[in-house]
Amino acid sequence: xxxxxxxxxxxxxxxVAGRLDQDxxxxxxxxxxxxxxxxxxxxxxxxLDLTDLEYASSAGLRCFMLAYRQAKAQGGRILMASLQPMVxxxxxxxxxxxxxxxxxxxxxALAAASSDAAASxxxxxxx
Amino acid sequence: xxxxxRFWGTRGSIPVALTAFDIxxxxxxxxxxxxxxxxxxxxxxxxFASTELDFSITHTFGGHTPCVELDLGGxxxxxxxxxxxxxxxxxxxxxxxxxxxAVVNIFMSHVHWDHIMGFPFFGPSYVPGTTLRIxxxxxxxxxxxxxxxxxxxxxVDFDQLAAKIEFVKLEPGRPNVVGKVTVTPHLQLHSGxxxxxxxxxxxxxxxxxxxxxxxxxxRAESESFAAFFRDADMVIFDAMYALAEAISVKADWGHSxxxxxxELCQMARAKHLVxxxxxxxxxxxxxEGLLKEARRFEELTRGDQPxxxxxxxxxxxxxx
Numbered sequence: 001x002x003x004x005x006x007x008x009x010x011x012x013x014x015x016v017a018g019r020l021d022q023d024x025x026x027x028x029x030x031x032x033x034x035x036x037x038x039x040x041x042x043x044x045x046x047x048l049d050l051t052d053l054e055y056a057s058s059a060g061l062r063c064f065m066l067a068y069r070q071a072k073a074q075g076g077r078i079l080m081a082s083l084q085p086m087v088x089x090x091x092x093x094x095x096x097x098x099x100x101x102x103x104x105x106x107x108x109a110l111a112a113a114s115s116d117a118a119a120s121x122x123x124x125x126x127x
Numbered sequence: 128x129x130x131x132x133r134f135w136g137t138r139g140s141i142p143v144a145l146t147a148f149d150i151x152x153x154x155x156x157x158x159x160x161x162x163x164x165x166x167x168x169x170x171x172x173x174x175f176a177s178t179e180l181d182f183s184i185t186h187t188f189g190g191h192t193p194c195v196e197l198d199l200g201g202x203x204x205x206x207x208x209x210x211x212x213x214x215x216x217x218x219x220x221x222x223x224x225x226x227x228x229a230v231v232n233i234f235m236s237h238v239h240w241d242h243i244m245g246f247p248f249f250g251p252s253y254v255p256g257t258t259l260r261i262x263x264x265x266x267x268x269x270x271x272x273x274x275x276x277x278x279x280x281x282x283v284d285f286d287q288l289a290a291k292i293e294f295v296k297l298e299p300g301r302p303n304v305v306g307k308v309t310v311t312p313h314l315q316l317h318s319g320x321x322x323x324x325x326x327x328x329x330x331x332x333x334x335x336x337x338x339x340x341x342x343x344x345x346r347a348e349s350e351s352f353a354a355f356f357r358d359a360d361m362v363i364f365d366a367m368y369a370l371a372e373a374i375s376v377k378a379d380w381g382h383s384x385x386x387x388x389x390e391l392c393q394m395a396r397a398k399h400l401v402x403x404x405x406x407x408x409x410x411x412x413x414x415e416g417l418l419k420e421a422r423r424f425e426e427l428t429r430g431d432q433p434x435x436x437x438x439x440x441x442x443x444x445x446x447x
Binding site: 022025026055057058059061062065069086089090092093094095096098099 | 343344346349369370371372374375384386387390420421423424427428
Protein backbone atom coordinates (compact mmCIF):
# COMPACT_ATOMS: atom_id res chain seq x y z
CA UNK A 1 0.00 0.00 0.00
CA UNK A 2 1.87 3.08 -1.27
CA UNK A 3 0.98 6.15 0.73
CA UNK A 4 0.48 9.45 -1.08
CA UNK A 5 1.30 12.49 1.04
CA UNK A 6 0.57 16.16 0.42
CA UNK A 7 1.77 19.01 2.59
CA UNK A 8 -0.47 21.95 3.55
CA UNK A 9 1.58 24.40 5.63
CA UNK A 10 2.47 22.58 8.85
CA UNK A 11 0.13 19.61 8.21
CA UNK A 12 0.64 16.52 6.14
CA UNK A 13 -2.31 14.81 4.45
CA UNK A 14 -1.67 11.11 3.93
CA UNK A 15 -4.12 9.22 1.72
CA VAL A 16 -4.89 5.61 2.62
CA ALA A 17 -6.58 3.44 0.00
CA GLY A 18 -7.85 -0.10 -0.42
CA ARG A 19 -8.10 -2.67 2.35
CA LEU A 20 -5.94 -2.59 5.45
CA ASP A 21 -5.55 -5.98 7.06
CA GLN A 22 -3.05 -8.50 8.34
CA ASP A 23 -1.55 -8.99 4.86
CA UNK A 24 -0.39 -5.40 4.43
CA UNK A 25 -0.45 -3.84 7.89
CA UNK A 26 3.30 -4.19 8.54
CA UNK A 27 4.23 -2.42 5.30
CA UNK A 28 1.55 0.20 5.89
CA UNK A 29 2.77 0.83 9.39
CA UNK A 30 6.39 1.25 8.24
CA UNK A 31 5.35 3.75 5.55
CA UNK A 32 3.05 5.65 7.87
CA UNK A 33 5.64 5.92 10.63
CA UNK A 34 8.00 7.77 8.28
CA UNK A 35 5.37 10.45 7.82
CA UNK A 36 4.41 10.48 11.50
CA UNK A 37 8.01 10.93 12.62
CA UNK A 38 8.68 13.64 10.06
CA UNK A 39 5.52 15.49 10.98
CA UNK A 40 6.16 15.23 14.70
CA UNK A 41 9.70 16.48 14.12
CA UNK A 42 8.31 19.47 12.24
CA UNK A 43 5.77 20.14 14.97
CA UNK A 44 2.76 19.62 12.73
CA UNK A 45 -0.14 17.22 12.41
CA UNK A 46 -0.85 14.25 10.16
CA UNK A 47 -4.30 14.06 8.62
CA LEU A 48 -5.18 10.59 7.38
CA ASP A 49 -7.44 10.96 4.35
CA LEU A 50 -9.48 7.75 4.41
CA THR A 51 -11.70 8.59 1.41
CA ASP A 52 -10.53 5.49 -0.46
CA LEU A 53 -10.07 3.16 2.51
CA GLU A 54 -12.56 0.35 1.92
CA TYR A 55 -12.00 -1.73 5.05
CA ALA A 56 -9.74 -1.99 8.10
CA SER A 57 -9.43 -5.22 10.08
CA SER A 58 -8.34 -5.34 13.71
CA ALA A 59 -4.72 -5.61 12.53
CA GLY A 60 -5.17 -2.51 10.38
CA LEU A 61 -6.81 -0.60 13.20
CA ARG A 62 -3.89 -1.54 15.43
CA CYS A 63 -1.57 0.24 12.96
CA PHE A 64 -3.60 3.41 13.40
CA MET A 65 -3.37 3.00 17.16
CA LEU A 66 0.40 2.51 17.14
CA ALA A 67 0.88 5.54 14.88
CA TYR A 68 -1.38 7.59 17.14
CA ARG A 69 0.60 6.62 20.23
CA GLN A 70 3.93 7.26 18.57
CA ALA A 71 2.81 10.66 17.31
CA LYS A 72 1.52 11.57 20.76
CA ALA A 73 4.76 10.47 22.42
CA GLN A 74 6.70 12.72 20.05
CA GLY A 75 4.41 15.69 20.52
CA GLY A 76 2.59 15.21 17.21
CA ARG A 77 -1.05 14.64 16.29
CA ILE A 78 -2.99 12.35 13.98
CA LEU A 79 -6.45 13.30 12.77
CA MET A 80 -8.81 11.15 10.68
CA ALA A 81 -10.87 12.50 7.80
CA SER A 82 -13.43 11.50 5.18
CA LEU A 83 -14.26 7.98 6.29
CA GLN A 84 -16.54 5.81 4.15
CA PRO A 85 -19.76 4.75 5.91
CA MET A 86 -18.49 1.20 6.49
CA VAL A 87 -15.24 2.46 7.99
CA UNK A 88 -17.20 4.90 10.17
CA UNK A 89 -19.18 1.97 11.49
CA UNK A 90 -16.07 -0.12 12.11
CA UNK A 91 -14.55 2.80 14.05
CA UNK A 92 -17.72 2.97 16.18
CA UNK A 93 -17.92 -0.79 16.72
CA UNK A 94 -14.28 -1.00 17.78
CA UNK A 95 -14.56 2.21 19.86
CA UNK A 96 -11.83 3.87 17.80
CA UNK A 97 -14.11 6.89 17.49
CA UNK A 98 -13.43 7.44 21.20
CA UNK A 99 -9.68 7.55 20.61
CA UNK A 100 -9.28 9.50 17.38
CA UNK A 101 -10.53 12.86 16.30
CA UNK A 102 -12.63 12.06 13.23
CA UNK A 103 -13.76 14.74 10.76
CA UNK A 104 -16.20 14.52 7.85
CA UNK A 105 -13.76 16.15 5.41
CA UNK A 106 -10.04 16.70 4.99
CA UNK A 107 -10.70 20.46 5.02
CA UNK A 108 -12.31 20.26 8.45
CA ALA A 109 -9.48 18.13 9.81
CA LEU A 110 -6.91 20.62 8.52
CA ALA A 111 -8.84 23.47 10.09
CA ALA A 112 -8.63 21.62 13.41
CA ALA A 113 -4.89 21.12 12.88
CA SER A 114 -4.07 24.78 12.19
CA SER A 115 -5.45 27.83 10.42
CA ASP A 116 -2.35 27.91 8.20
CA ALA A 117 -2.99 24.36 7.03
CA ALA A 118 -6.63 25.15 6.21
CA ALA A 119 -5.61 28.32 4.36
CA SER A 120 -3.01 26.40 2.38
CA UNK A 121 -5.62 23.79 1.45
CA UNK A 122 -8.08 26.47 0.31
CA UNK A 123 -5.42 28.14 -1.75
CA UNK A 124 -4.50 24.85 -3.46
CA UNK A 125 -8.19 24.13 -4.11
CA UNK A 126 -8.67 27.50 -5.86
CA UNK A 127 -5.52 27.03 -7.92
CA UNK B 128 -26.64 -37.82 22.47
CA UNK B 129 -26.22 -35.06 25.04
CA UNK B 130 -23.78 -32.19 24.73
CA UNK B 131 -24.84 -29.13 26.65
CA UNK B 132 -22.80 -26.16 27.85
CA ARG B 133 -23.87 -24.59 31.12
CA PHE B 134 -22.34 -21.28 32.22
CA TRP B 135 -21.97 -20.98 36.00
CA GLY B 136 -19.52 -18.07 35.95
CA THR B 137 -18.78 -15.70 33.08
CA ARG B 138 -17.12 -12.64 34.64
CA GLY B 139 -13.39 -11.96 34.47
CA SER B 140 -10.91 -10.97 37.15
CA ILE B 141 -13.16 -10.57 40.19
CA PRO B 142 -16.78 -11.36 41.08
CA VAL B 143 -19.31 -8.55 40.89
CA ALA B 144 -22.92 -8.23 41.98
CA LEU B 145 -25.82 -5.96 41.12
CA THR B 146 -26.32 -3.23 43.68
CA ALA B 147 -29.55 -1.76 45.02
CA PHE B 148 -28.95 1.17 42.70
CA ASP B 149 -28.66 -1.17 39.71
CA ILE B 150 -31.98 -2.87 40.54
CA UNK B 151 -33.76 0.48 40.92
CA UNK B 152 -32.28 1.63 37.63
CA UNK B 153 -33.55 -1.45 35.82
CA UNK B 154 -37.01 -1.02 37.35
CA UNK B 155 -37.12 2.65 36.42
CA UNK B 156 -36.07 1.91 32.84
CA UNK B 157 -38.70 -0.82 32.57
CA UNK B 158 -41.40 1.54 33.88
CA UNK B 159 -40.43 4.19 31.35
CA UNK B 160 -40.62 1.61 28.56
CA UNK B 161 -44.06 0.54 29.84
CA UNK B 162 -45.46 4.06 30.00
CA UNK B 163 -49.06 4.14 28.84
CA UNK B 164 -49.40 0.38 28.88
CA UNK B 165 -51.73 -1.52 31.20
CA UNK B 166 -51.30 -5.07 32.37
CA UNK B 167 -54.23 -7.08 33.72
CA UNK B 168 -52.12 -9.90 35.07
CA UNK B 169 -48.65 -10.93 36.07
CA UNK B 170 -48.53 -13.06 32.93
CA UNK B 171 -49.17 -10.05 30.69
CA UNK B 172 -46.49 -8.04 32.45
CA UNK B 173 -44.10 -10.99 32.22
CA UNK B 174 -44.77 -11.38 28.51
CA PHE B 175 -44.05 -7.67 27.98
CA ALA B 176 -40.79 -7.92 29.91
CA SER B 177 -39.79 -11.05 28.04
CA THR B 178 -40.44 -9.82 24.53
CA GLU B 179 -40.25 -6.04 24.41
CA LEU B 180 -37.51 -4.99 26.81
CA ASP B 181 -33.76 -5.11 26.28
CA PHE B 182 -31.81 -7.95 27.85
CA SER B 183 -29.92 -5.49 30.03
CA ILE B 184 -33.19 -4.33 31.64
CA THR B 185 -34.71 -7.73 32.32
CA HIS B 186 -31.55 -9.76 32.98
CA THR B 187 -28.05 -9.48 34.30
CA PHE B 188 -24.95 -11.06 32.84
CA GLY B 189 -24.05 -12.05 36.36
CA GLY B 190 -20.96 -11.77 38.41
CA HIS B 191 -19.36 -15.14 39.07
CA THR B 192 -15.85 -15.71 37.76
CA PRO B 193 -15.20 -18.47 35.21
CA CYS B 194 -16.79 -21.88 35.62
CA VAL B 195 -18.30 -23.61 32.56
CA GLU B 196 -19.82 -27.07 32.67
CA LEU B 197 -19.98 -29.41 29.70
CA ASP B 198 -22.91 -31.75 30.30
CA LEU B 199 -22.14 -34.87 28.27
CA GLY B 200 -25.06 -36.85 29.53
CA GLY B 201 -23.20 -39.41 31.58
CA UNK B 202 -22.57 -39.99 35.24
CA UNK B 203 -19.34 -37.96 35.28
CA UNK B 204 -19.11 -34.17 35.27
CA UNK B 205 -16.86 -32.03 33.06
CA UNK B 206 -16.08 -28.43 33.92
CA UNK B 207 -13.67 -25.71 32.88
CA UNK B 208 -12.13 -23.61 35.65
CA UNK B 209 -13.03 -23.22 39.28
CA UNK B 210 -13.89 -19.52 39.52
CA UNK B 211 -16.55 -18.38 41.96
CA UNK B 212 -19.16 -20.01 39.69
CA UNK B 213 -17.88 -23.32 41.09
CA UNK B 214 -19.96 -22.70 44.22
CA UNK B 215 -23.40 -22.86 42.48
CA UNK B 216 -22.02 -25.58 40.20
CA UNK B 217 -21.19 -27.58 43.32
CA UNK B 218 -24.72 -27.05 44.66
CA UNK B 219 -26.04 -28.36 41.34
CA UNK B 220 -23.80 -31.44 41.51
CA UNK B 221 -24.82 -32.25 45.08
CA UNK B 222 -28.52 -31.88 44.28
CA UNK B 223 -28.16 -33.97 41.15
CA UNK B 224 -26.21 -36.72 42.89
CA UNK B 225 -28.69 -37.08 45.77
CA UNK B 226 -26.00 -38.33 48.19
CA UNK B 227 -24.22 -40.48 45.60
CA UNK B 228 -20.53 -39.54 45.30
CA ALA B 229 -19.66 -37.72 42.09
CA VAL B 230 -16.77 -37.93 39.63
CA VAL B 231 -15.83 -34.47 38.38
CA ASN B 232 -13.29 -33.81 35.61
CA ILE B 233 -11.93 -30.30 35.94
CA PHE B 234 -9.92 -28.54 33.21
CA MET B 235 -7.90 -25.52 34.31
CA SER B 236 -7.05 -22.72 31.87
CA HIS B 237 -4.54 -21.41 34.41
CA VAL B 238 -4.32 -20.77 38.14
CA HIS B 239 -4.87 -17.04 38.47
CA TRP B 240 -7.08 -16.35 41.44
CA ASP B 241 -10.30 -15.66 39.56
CA HIS B 242 -10.06 -19.17 38.09
CA ILE B 243 -9.47 -21.08 41.33
CA MET B 244 -11.28 -18.99 43.96
CA GLY B 245 -14.46 -21.07 43.86
CA PHE B 246 -12.74 -24.33 44.72
CA PRO B 247 -12.74 -23.91 48.52
CA PHE B 248 -16.53 -23.46 48.25
CA PHE B 249 -17.10 -26.37 45.87
CA GLY B 250 -19.35 -28.61 47.95
CA PRO B 251 -18.49 -32.00 46.43
CA SER B 252 -14.87 -31.67 47.57
CA TYR B 253 -16.17 -32.12 51.14
CA VAL B 254 -18.11 -35.33 50.34
CA PRO B 255 -16.35 -38.65 51.01
CA GLY B 256 -16.22 -40.88 47.96
CA THR B 257 -16.17 -37.99 45.51
CA THR B 258 -13.41 -38.09 42.89
CA LEU B 259 -12.03 -34.85 41.50
CA ARG B 260 -9.60 -35.07 38.58
CA ILE B 261 -8.00 -31.70 38.03
CA UNK B 262 -6.46 -31.51 34.55
CA UNK B 263 -4.08 -28.83 33.39
CA UNK B 264 -0.79 -28.04 31.70
CA UNK B 265 0.85 -25.96 34.45
CA UNK B 266 3.53 -27.46 36.68
CA UNK B 267 2.20 -25.30 39.54
CA UNK B 268 -1.38 -26.59 39.31
CA UNK B 269 -1.43 -28.52 42.59
CA UNK B 270 0.70 -25.92 44.35
CA UNK B 271 -1.80 -23.18 43.52
CA UNK B 272 -4.80 -25.16 44.80
CA UNK B 273 -2.98 -25.99 48.02
CA UNK B 274 -1.71 -22.45 48.50
CA UNK B 275 -5.12 -20.75 48.46
CA UNK B 276 -6.36 -23.15 51.15
CA UNK B 277 -3.35 -22.67 53.39
CA UNK B 278 -3.56 -20.80 56.69
CA UNK B 279 -4.10 -17.96 57.27
CA UNK B 280 -6.07 -17.51 54.03
CA UNK B 281 -8.70 -20.24 54.54
CA UNK B 282 -9.85 -22.26 57.53
CA VAL B 283 -9.96 -25.66 55.80
CA ASP B 284 -6.62 -26.97 54.61
CA PHE B 285 -6.48 -28.75 51.25
CA ASP B 286 -5.48 -32.00 52.99
CA GLN B 287 -8.68 -31.89 55.07
CA LEU B 288 -10.90 -32.20 51.98
CA ALA B 289 -12.80 -35.47 51.93
CA ALA B 290 -12.79 -36.03 48.18
CA LYS B 291 -10.13 -38.04 46.41
CA ILE B 292 -8.30 -35.39 44.39
CA GLU B 293 -5.99 -36.23 41.49
CA PHE B 294 -3.93 -33.81 39.42
CA VAL B 295 -3.51 -34.82 35.78
CA LYS B 296 -0.84 -33.11 33.69
CA LEU B 297 -1.76 -32.58 30.04
CA GLU B 298 0.52 -31.68 27.15
CA PRO B 299 -0.43 -28.81 24.80
CA GLY B 300 -1.37 -29.97 21.32
CA ARG B 301 -1.86 -33.59 22.34
CA PRO B 302 -5.42 -35.03 22.24
CA ASN B 303 -6.46 -36.88 25.40
CA VAL B 304 -9.47 -39.11 25.90
CA VAL B 305 -11.04 -38.22 29.24
CA GLY B 306 -14.13 -40.27 29.93
CA LYS B 307 -16.58 -39.47 27.14
CA VAL B 308 -14.69 -36.66 25.48
CA THR B 309 -11.48 -35.99 23.56
CA VAL B 310 -9.77 -32.86 24.83
CA THR B 311 -6.82 -31.04 23.30
CA PRO B 312 -5.06 -28.18 25.15
CA HIS B 313 -3.60 -25.17 23.33
CA LEU B 314 -1.03 -22.71 24.68
CA GLN B 315 -2.29 -19.11 24.93
CA LEU B 316 -0.67 -15.73 25.54
CA HIS B 317 -1.31 -14.68 29.15
CA SER B 318 0.84 -13.84 32.14
CA GLY B 319 2.22 -17.17 33.37
CA UNK B 320 0.67 -18.86 30.30
CA UNK B 321 -2.89 -20.08 29.91
CA UNK B 322 -4.35 -22.98 27.97
CA UNK B 323 -7.47 -23.26 25.88
CA UNK B 324 -9.23 -26.62 25.51
CA UNK B 325 -10.97 -28.11 22.51
CA UNK B 326 -13.56 -30.72 23.48
CA UNK B 327 -14.83 -33.18 20.85
CA UNK B 328 -17.57 -35.76 21.17
CA UNK B 329 -19.81 -37.47 18.63
CA UNK B 330 -18.87 -35.03 15.86
CA UNK B 331 -19.52 -31.95 17.98
CA UNK B 332 -16.77 -29.61 19.17
CA UNK B 333 -16.61 -26.87 21.80
CA UNK B 334 -13.55 -24.67 22.36
CA UNK B 335 -12.97 -22.98 25.71
CA UNK B 336 -10.46 -20.18 25.15
CA UNK B 337 -10.27 -17.63 27.91
CA UNK B 338 -7.54 -15.38 29.28
CA UNK B 339 -5.90 -15.24 25.91
CA UNK B 340 -4.43 -12.19 24.19
CA UNK B 341 -3.97 -12.15 20.44
CA UNK B 342 -1.20 -10.21 18.76
CA UNK B 343 -2.91 -8.94 15.67
CA UNK B 344 0.22 -8.41 13.62
CA UNK B 345 1.31 -12.03 14.01
CA ARG B 346 -0.17 -14.08 11.17
CA ALA B 347 1.33 -17.35 12.45
CA GLU B 348 -0.41 -16.83 15.79
CA SER B 349 -3.74 -16.12 14.11
CA GLU B 350 -3.42 -19.21 11.92
CA SER B 351 -2.54 -21.32 14.94
CA PHE B 352 -5.75 -20.24 16.67
CA ALA B 353 -7.77 -20.60 13.48
CA ALA B 354 -6.59 -24.21 13.37
CA PHE B 355 -7.46 -24.68 17.04
CA PHE B 356 -10.96 -23.24 16.44
CA ARG B 357 -11.37 -24.95 13.03
CA ASP B 358 -15.04 -25.73 12.25
CA ALA B 359 -15.90 -25.67 15.96
CA ASP B 360 -19.58 -25.73 16.79
CA MET B 361 -18.95 -23.29 19.62
CA VAL B 362 -16.04 -21.09 20.68
CA ILE B 363 -16.16 -19.62 24.19
CA PHE B 364 -13.88 -16.62 23.79
CA ASP B 365 -12.17 -14.07 26.04
CA ALA B 366 -13.86 -10.84 24.90
CA MET B 367 -13.08 -8.73 27.91
CA TYR B 368 -12.62 -5.43 26.10
CA ALA B 369 -13.63 -3.42 23.08
CA LEU B 370 -10.87 -3.52 20.46
CA ALA B 371 -9.59 0.02 21.03
CA GLU B 372 -9.19 -0.69 24.74
CA ALA B 373 -7.57 -4.10 24.18
CA ILE B 374 -4.81 -2.72 21.98
CA SER B 375 -4.15 0.56 23.78
CA VAL B 376 -4.35 1.05 27.54
CA LYS B 377 -4.92 -2.66 28.17
CA ALA B 378 -2.42 -4.08 25.67
CA ASP B 379 -0.33 -6.86 27.24
CA TRP B 380 -2.93 -7.44 29.96
CA GLY B 381 -3.55 -10.90 28.50
CA HIS B 382 -7.08 -10.50 27.19
CA SER B 383 -8.88 -9.96 23.92
CA UNK B 384 -11.90 -8.30 22.35
CA UNK B 385 -15.25 -9.07 20.75
CA UNK B 386 -13.95 -7.98 17.33
CA UNK B 387 -10.94 -10.29 17.36
CA UNK B 388 -13.26 -13.11 18.43
CA UNK B 389 -15.36 -12.55 15.31
CA GLU B 390 -12.30 -12.39 13.07
CA LEU B 391 -10.68 -15.57 14.41
CA CYS B 392 -13.96 -17.51 14.29
CA GLN B 393 -14.51 -16.37 10.72
CA MET B 394 -10.98 -17.50 9.80
CA ALA B 395 -11.70 -20.84 11.45
CA ARG B 396 -15.22 -21.19 9.97
CA ALA B 397 -16.52 -21.76 13.48
CA LYS B 398 -20.30 -21.71 13.86
CA HIS B 399 -21.02 -19.99 17.15
CA LEU B 400 -18.96 -17.41 19.04
CA VAL B 401 -19.79 -16.92 22.72
CA UNK B 402 -18.33 -13.78 24.29
CA UNK B 403 -16.93 -14.57 27.73
CA UNK B 404 -14.79 -13.30 30.63
CA UNK B 405 -16.66 -10.02 30.89
CA UNK B 406 -14.87 -6.97 32.27
CA UNK B 407 -16.06 -6.44 35.89
CA UNK B 408 -16.29 -2.67 35.37
CA UNK B 409 -18.85 -3.09 32.58
CA UNK B 410 -22.55 -2.91 33.50
CA UNK B 411 -25.23 -4.94 31.77
CA UNK B 412 -26.03 -2.23 29.24
CA UNK B 413 -22.36 -1.94 28.24
CA UNK B 414 -22.04 -5.70 27.85
CA GLU B 415 -25.21 -5.79 25.75
CA GLY B 416 -23.70 -3.01 23.62
CA LEU B 417 -20.53 -5.03 23.06
CA LEU B 418 -22.65 -7.99 21.96
CA LYS B 419 -24.62 -5.86 19.50
CA GLU B 420 -21.38 -4.40 18.12
CA ALA B 421 -19.90 -7.87 17.64
CA ARG B 422 -23.05 -9.01 15.82
CA ARG B 423 -22.97 -5.96 13.56
CA PHE B 424 -19.25 -6.49 12.83
CA GLU B 425 -20.04 -10.10 11.88
CA GLU B 426 -22.72 -8.84 9.47
CA LEU B 427 -20.36 -6.33 7.90
CA THR B 428 -17.56 -8.86 7.39
CA ARG B 429 -19.56 -12.03 6.72
CA GLY B 430 -18.31 -14.32 3.97
CA ASP B 431 -20.22 -17.35 2.72
CA GLN B 432 -20.90 -18.71 6.23
CA PRO B 433 -22.71 -16.79 8.95
CA UNK B 434 -21.31 -16.83 12.47
CA UNK B 435 -23.77 -16.84 15.35
CA UNK B 436 -22.65 -14.49 18.13
CA UNK B 437 -23.87 -14.69 21.73
CA UNK B 438 -22.73 -13.32 25.07
CA UNK B 439 -22.44 -15.73 27.96
CA UNK B 440 -24.24 -14.97 31.20
CA UNK B 441 -24.45 -16.83 34.48
CA UNK B 442 -27.17 -19.43 34.07
CA UNK B 443 -27.06 -19.60 30.28
CA UNK B 444 -27.32 -23.07 28.74
CA UNK B 445 -26.44 -23.74 25.12
CA UNK B 446 -26.21 -26.75 22.85
CA UNK B 447 -23.37 -26.76 20.37
